[in-house]
Amino acid sequence: MPTPLNQTVAASALLMKSLPLGLLRTFVQSNADQGITPELLAELRVLSRVPGLLVACNYGGTLCSAEGVSTETLPLDSAAVALRALAALPNTHTAVISGRSLRDLAAVSRLPAEVHLVGSHGVEFDMGYAYNQSLATDALLQEVVTALTEAVAFEKGIRIMRKPVGVGVHTRPATPEVRERVIYRAQQIAMEFGLFFIVDGTVLDLTVEEPAKGRALEQLRASLGVSAALYAGDAESDEKALATLRGPDLGLHVGPGNTTAAHTIPDPEAFARVLALLFEMRRAWLFGEDAVGLERHSMIGNGSSTALLTPDAKICWMSHPLPDSGSLFAHILGGDPAGHFSIEPVKTSPVLAQRYVDNTMIVETRWADVTVTDYLEPAPEGITSLVRVLSGTGTARVVFAPRPDYANAPFSMEIRDGEVHVVGTSDPIILSAPGVTFRVTSDGRHATAMADVPLYGGPVVLNLRCGDTEPPPADPYGEPHRRAAVGQVAREWVKTLQLPSMKPSLVRRSALVLKSLVHEPTGAVLAAPTTSLPEGIGGTRNWDYRYCWLRDGSMTVNALVSLGSTREADGFLSWLGRILENAPGPEWLHPLYSVTGAPLSTEAIVESLPGYAGSRPVRIGNAADHQVQLDVFGPIAELIHDLAERRGFMPDEHWFLMEQMAHAVIARWHEPDHGIWEARRAPRHHVYTKVMCWVTLDRAVRAAALHGREAHADWAPTAVTIREQVLHEGWDNSAASYTVAYDSPDLDAAVLHIGLSGLLDVQDQRFLDTVTAVERDLRVGPTVFRYRYDDGLPGLEGGFHICTTWLIEAYLAVGRLDDALELFNQLVALFGPTGLLPEEYDPSTETHLGNHPQAYSHLGFIRCAQLLDHYLARADVE
The missing domain is CATH 3.30.70.1020 (Trehalose-6-phosphate phosphatase related protein; domain 2)
Known part of the structure; x- marks a missing residue:
């Protein structure tokens, strides 16, 4: 009779999605006596998350119970199905290395082509060998x-x-x-x-040939490019293959007898269960069933460093010392092997709540008998100081597993005077935890410190300091005083903000997120604190956003200016001024820079990380640095204009920057470029770019008139020329809309700025038609896509939250208040439980996508809340 596992898999055309997740619990509960121990389960879990996996085994005695040449030697149905299912997963390979001849092995096993077969004790790889x-x-x-x-x-x-x-x-x-x-x-x-x-x-x-199962396993590893392997066997010849295992590899011995394998299971039936377990774990990781939703992550920050927490208080992302430095914890991109700092109650219980404390970036996570409070405290430049306070009546389990440089840097750990010292890294890393006794384990490359911490005696403070060998000055009032000081700074800043009455708590949280993305030591602004969180699960649109785009940075600090906070704008414009001092001319500015102002290094791929929910590759750096993006001058000019308008004056250094932006537009506005969305294809005459070139000159002329400055003679005439060209060349009759580029019928949500910028009257029929076209072709439920055309990149992406906010703004501009309110409320419903938004949303799968939290998403939301406040107040008056 077929086994339940076989029935389940056979019922589905897609083997990789056919096993129910409940099998894991069933196997654990019912098969403890089959050699599937908690230790083996833990190692299987680690193995399931490696970037490339090879599962190999002997045949007779491992996949089937009998030896010989009869049909009795068919593999167990469940084992064959699990091998095939594993082979169907991305970056996963299976193989059988047998003493049988290859011809006999293929004929008797009847395994599919997806399973690599090697005969004659590892010597015979192809039929021609005989x-x-x-x-x-x-x-x-x-x-x-x-x-x-x-x-x-x-x-x-x-x-x-x-x-x-x-x-x-x-x-x-x-x-x-x-x-x-x-x-x-x-x-x-x-x-x-x-x-x-x-x-x-x-x-x-x-x-006549020496048995070579070990060499065969090594050859398979090399040819398939895998990073780890599982090997299972029952015979003496299998010991040669087992002897080659290292690192995260896993060896299993099936049946009785002496072995060097780390684990022994009783029979092929037990091995079939192991294969099924491994399949379920790996599929869950690769396809996101084990990945925490991006919107459910919370961010902590202190103006120079940021970190992400899962809903159960696991530090899953943090880099040091700069935002674009190598990661210390990258669990969000690679699971436990990529590094994490976890705290949980020893007595298993669900998380009751996670929240931000008042108007701060301090996060509190609470279980029934354990509470964790996390924050990054201010520290001198180059030092990261993470504080984790444990309180409650139970016992907390702490697992400190740093994995520097995207888990590629070897290191060790030592306990010195009660502190955990990470040894062998370029910067000192020290975890101090008075009263906590850690035990350190190592897998030969990476060390992990663990401790069970009883809390009935009062709160316990963990302080992780990176880049500092000296402990912080003693505070006579203790950690509560330090925490209160951190919270007070944030609360005092929030009090200065002029918040709209529309969703003020979410606007307040969005403002705090934007402020945390400002790198205070330099004034630069991050587009997001993360890298490679996918725009499509399993896809390749995974980009590094830990840099300062001139466009994004200008829009971020301008959103804060609109709320009444101008210090961030001053810092950003000073940062930009320093970059211009070293640039050959303003027209040659890069689209983005490191927070230090340095150009980016070459975009690279971290092969050792599997990516969020298996979305590869994980990228470091961003090739957009080498693109031409002529729209960036517009948001900078608008920032300078709006900042001066709020203050009522414009300092000389800001006027100089305005002149520089206008000069850049005069020099290059007529050229094609890569556009706001950084499509990796040939440059075009993008409509949005031309609109932003017009915005640059328009705001420069306005600012000159308002603040007693002298506008250059060519600014106004060139602005008129650009406007006339855009209105004529940017319109496409077949689309009945303004489109992405001249001579193109493709729609792009960014062209809404033709009206939102003031270039075209919002009641002009051409703008009304453009709004209708974007709504019809790019809006799907609560989200708006950037475009639908081929951008030269494989795969799909979700709708962009900032595009959604542009359509809300357009609805308001053309008088469609009810439509604006409806879409705004749908956007509000997409916020994560602690008030954060990533970059995108896929309405078909209801999945949040992209780097998180995203400055674009939060600044767009703030703008919409402010505008709705204005339009609703006006409607009440009327």
Whole structure:
């Protein structure tokens, strides 16, 4: 009868999605006596999350119970199905390395082509091997067959079989006495003919080639490019393969007998269960069933460093010392092997709540008997100070597993005077935890510190300091005083904000997020604190956003200016001024820079990380640095204009920057570029870019008039020229809309700025038609897509929250208040439980996508809340 596992998998056309997640619990509960121990489960979990995996095993005695050549030796149904299912997963390979000839192995096993087969103890990789033996080898083996036939063939239960590189003697039906005699005589014959002799279960092999299961496993690893392997076997020959395992590899011995494998399971049935467990774990990781929703992560920050927490208080992302430095914890991109700092109650219980404390970036996570309070405290430049306070009545389990430089840097740990010191890294990393006794374990490359911490005696403080060998100055009032000081700074800043009455708590949280993305030591602004969180699960649109785009940075600090906070804008414009001092001219500005003002290094891929929910590759750096994006001058000019308008004056250094932006537009506005969305294709005349070039000159002329400055003679005429060209060339009759680029019918949500910027009157029929076209073709439920055209990149993406906010703004501009309110409320419903938004949303799968939290998303939301406040107030008056 088919097993339940077999029935489940066979019922689905897609093997990789066919096993229910409940099987994991079922196997654990019902098969503890089958050798599937908690330790084995833990190692399987680690193995399931490696970037590339090879699952290899012996055949007889491992995949099936019997030896011989009959149909009894078919693999167990459940084992065959699980092997095939594993092979169907991305970056996952399976193989059988058997003592049988390759022809016999393929005929008897009936395993599909997805499973790599290697015969003759690891020697025979292809069918042609058997036909390439020399005549001398063939004659030698024929002599061996004759000798064996004369010596042992008369014994009951003995069968002799010729193989491509040897002769096999099958002894399974024979009695122990007969088998002992046959082994002795066969070994003598092997010595007489100079052959290798091996006992492989109930088969004796005399071969001209040395058994090479270890070399075969290594060859498979190299050719398939895997990063870890599982090998299972039951025979003496399998020990050679087991001996090659290292690092996260896992070895299993099936059945009785001595072995070097770390784990022993009783029989092939148990191995089939292991395969099913591994499949379920790996599929869950690769396809996101084990990945925490992006919107459910909370961010802490202190103006120079940021970190992300899962809903159960796991630090899953943090870099040091700069935002774009190598990660210390990258769990969000690679699970436990990529590094994490976890705290949970020893007594298992669900998380009751996670929240931000008042108007701060302090996060509190609460269980029934344990509470964790997390924050990053201010520290000198180059130092990261993470504080984790444990309180409650229970016992907390702490797991400190740093994995520097995207888990690529080896290190060790030492306990010194009660502190955990990470040794071997470029910067000192010290975890102090007075009263906590840690135990350190190591896998040979990476160390982990763990401790169970009883809390009934009062709160326990963990302080992780990176880049500092000296402890912070002692605070006579203790940690509560430090925490209060951190919270007070945030609350005092929030009091200065002019918040709209529309969703003020979410606007307040969005403002705090934007402020946390400002790198105070330099004034630069991050687009997001993360890298490679996918725009499509399983796709390749995974970008590094830990940099300062001139466009994004300008829009971020301008959103804060609109709320009444101008310090961030001053810092950003000073940062930009320093960049211009070293640039050949403003027209040659890069689209983005490191927070230090340095150009980016080459975009690279971290091969060792599997990515969020298996979305590869994980990228470091951003190739958009080398693109031409001529729209960036517009948001900068608008920021300078709006900042001066709020203050009522414009300092000389800001006017100089305005002149520089206008100069850049005069020099290059007529050129094609790569546009706001950084499509990796040839430059075009993008409508949004031309609109932003007009905005630059328009705001420069306005600012000159308002603040007694002299506008350059060519600014106004060039602005008129750009406007006339955009209005004529940007319109497409077939689309009945303004489109992405000249001579293109493709829609782009960014062209809404043709009206939102003031270039075209919002009541002009052409703008009304453009709003209708974007709504019709790009809006799907609560989200708006950037575009639908081919951008030169594979895969799909979600709708962009900032595009949604542009459509809300457009609805308001054309008088569609009810539509604006409806879409705004749908956007509000997409916020995460602690008030954060990533970059995108896929309405078809209801999945949040992209780097998190995203400045664009939060600044767009703030703008919409402010505008709705204005329009609703005006409607009440009317």
